[in-house]
Amino acid sequence: MFLIETARLALRRMTTDDAAFIVRLLNQPSFLRFIGDKGVRTEEDARRYIEEGPLASYGRHGFGLFLVELREARTPIGICGLLKRDTLEDVDLGLAFLPEFEGKGFGFEAAEATLGYGYGTLGLEKIVAIVSKDNAASIRLLEKLGLRFEKTLPPTPEGTEILLYVPGGLPSQSMRH
Numbered sequence: 001m002f003l004i005e006t007a008r009l010a011l012r013r014m015t016t017d018d019a020a021f022i023v024r025l026l027n028q029p030s031f032l033r034f035i036g037d038k039g040v041r042t043e044e045d046a047r048r049y050i051e052e053g054p055l056a057s058y059g060r061h062g063f064g065l066f067l068v069e070l071r072e073a074r075t076p077i078g079i080c081g082l083l084k085r086d087t088l089e090d091v092d093l094g095l096a097f098l099p100e101f102e103g104k105g106f107g108f109e110a111a112e113a114t115l116g117y118g119y120g121t122l123g124l125e126k127i128v129a130i131v132s133k134d135n136a137a138s139i140r141l142l143e144k145l146g147l148r149f150e151k152t153l154p155p156t157p158e159g160t161e162i163l164l165y166v167p168g169g170l171p172s173q174s175m176r177h
């Protein structure tokens with residue numbers, strides 16, 4: 001049932017039953033600012049988003065964004081997973097948490113386990129991350145995971161500068177063994 005378990009968290013595939021949680025998460029100010037507006041306002045929108053996003057990705061690539069729950073309580077707190085975008089050569093790490101669960105180390109815990117799953121279970125060679133230039137929390141998290149800044153990508157249509165982070169430090173390299 002769970003794909004990935006850590007000390008405090010369990011990650012599983014999303015289903016359309018997670019629509020109410022997805023509406024909440026995708027409309028948080030931090031999500032809208034740092035990831036973007038997916039136009040998901042209703043549970044019906046969210047079901048479509050889950051089908052066309054994560055579920056389509058599981059089918060096409062065998063991975064995608066997973067739902068992150070507190071392991072004991074089974075409370076959904078965020079999403080974390082792997083994406084293969086047409087616009088990027090490599091698979092990238094994506095994650096977002098509800099504000100009340102930020103700053104507790106859950107992001108690091110989920111991301112570290114997801115990279116381990118990607119390199120170990122899936123056998124991926126390289127996992128990168130993209131992040132808005134002004135997303136200090138995410139940049140700190142990526143550096144803690146052992147990723148390093150490689151280059152600035154062309155700005156989005158909204159003019160946001162996006163940074164590409166690539167494997168380069170010890171933690172993510174050691175996860176390959």
Ligand SMILES: CC(C)(COP(=O)(O)OP(=O)(O)OC[C@H]1O[C@@H](n2cnc3c(N)ncnc32)[C@H](O)[C@@H]1OP(=O)(O)O)[C@@H](O)C(=O)NCCC(=O)NCCS
Binds near residue numbers: 108
């Ligand atoms: C980015 C995000 C996933 C981080 O998750 P989190 O659970 O809050 O992160 P953690 O608690 O594991 O902290 C990781 C590191 O970042 C640091 N950090 C957290 N919030 C920070 C902030 N606002 N400014 C600077 N550093 C911050 C932590 O202190 C920690 O570093 P440390 O161990 O050296 O102290 C979370 O803030 C989030 O969901 N943001 C909204 C969506 C988003 O931006 N997603 C990323 C898109 S690339």
